[in-house]
Amino acid sequence: MSALTYPEVGATRLGPLPAGYSHLHHRTRVGRGPEDFAAAGAAVTEWRMHRASGVRLEASTRRAEPGSTVRLALGVGPFAIGAVCSIVWTEYGADRIGFGYGTLDEHPEQGEECFVVDLADDGTVWFTVMAFSRPVRWYTRLAGPLVPVIQRWYARRLGRTVRRIVTARRP
Numbered sequence: 001m002s003a004l005t006y007p008e009v010g011a012t013r014l015g016p017l018p019a020g021y022s023h024l025h026h027r028t029r030v031g032r033g034p035e036d037f038a039a040a041g042a043a044v045t046e047w048r049m050h051r052a053s054g055v056r057l058e059a060s061t062r063r064a065e066p067g068s069t070v071r072l073a074l075g076v077g078p079f080a081i082g083a084v085c086s087i088v089w090t091e092y093g094a095d096r097i098g099f100g101y102g103t104l105d106e107h108p109e110q111g112e113e114c115f116v117v118d119l120a121d122d123g124t125v126w127f128t129v130m131a132f133s134r135p136v137r138w139y140t141r142l143a144g145p146l147v148p149v150i151q152r153w154y155a156r157r158l159g160r161t162v163r164r165i166v167t168a169r170r171p
Helices: 034-045 048-052 138-143 146-168
Strands: 022-032 056-059 069-074 081-092 096-103 109-119 124-135
Touching: 022 034, 022 146, 034 048, 034 081, 034 096, 034 109, 034 124, 034 146, 048 056, 048 146, 081 109, 109 146, 124 146
Parallel strands: none
Antiparallel strands: 022 124, 056 069, 069 081, 081 096, 096 109, 109 124
C-alpha cells in the first residue's frame, strides 16, 4: 500500500482544517432520533452511502476501520475518475459515527475527507462532509475552479442519499 500524500493526517476529525488547501463543509439534516442515527451511521460506515450515490467502491473491510483501503470510481468507461484512499480515523460513539479517509498516491487530489453522522441533544440527526484538498494531477489542476463546485455537488448528493436510506427503512 502506498503512503498518505499529505502531512495533516486526522485534521478532519476535530479541525481546524489546515491552510493551503480548498476547504469543504456541508451539513444536512437526515433524520430524527436514535433509530435514524443508527441507520445513518451504518449507511455511512458500511459504504452504502457511496454505492447508493452512484460510486463504484471496493473496500478492504466490510465497514470503515483505520488502515482500510477504499478504491472509488465515478463516471463511465474511459471517463471514470478513480481515487484510492486509506481510512485514517473512525468514531463509533453514542452520538457520533463516522470516518475520515486520506488520499494515497493513486488519488487525483491531496488531502482528507470525513463523513460523520451526529445525534444532537434535541434528537436531530445531522450528516456532515468536511474536507481539505488540493489538486495533484494535471487534469484536476486543469479543472481548477470546477473541482470545488463538483465537490459541493457531491457532498449534497451524499446528504440526500443518506436521508433517502434513513427514510426508506421506516415502516
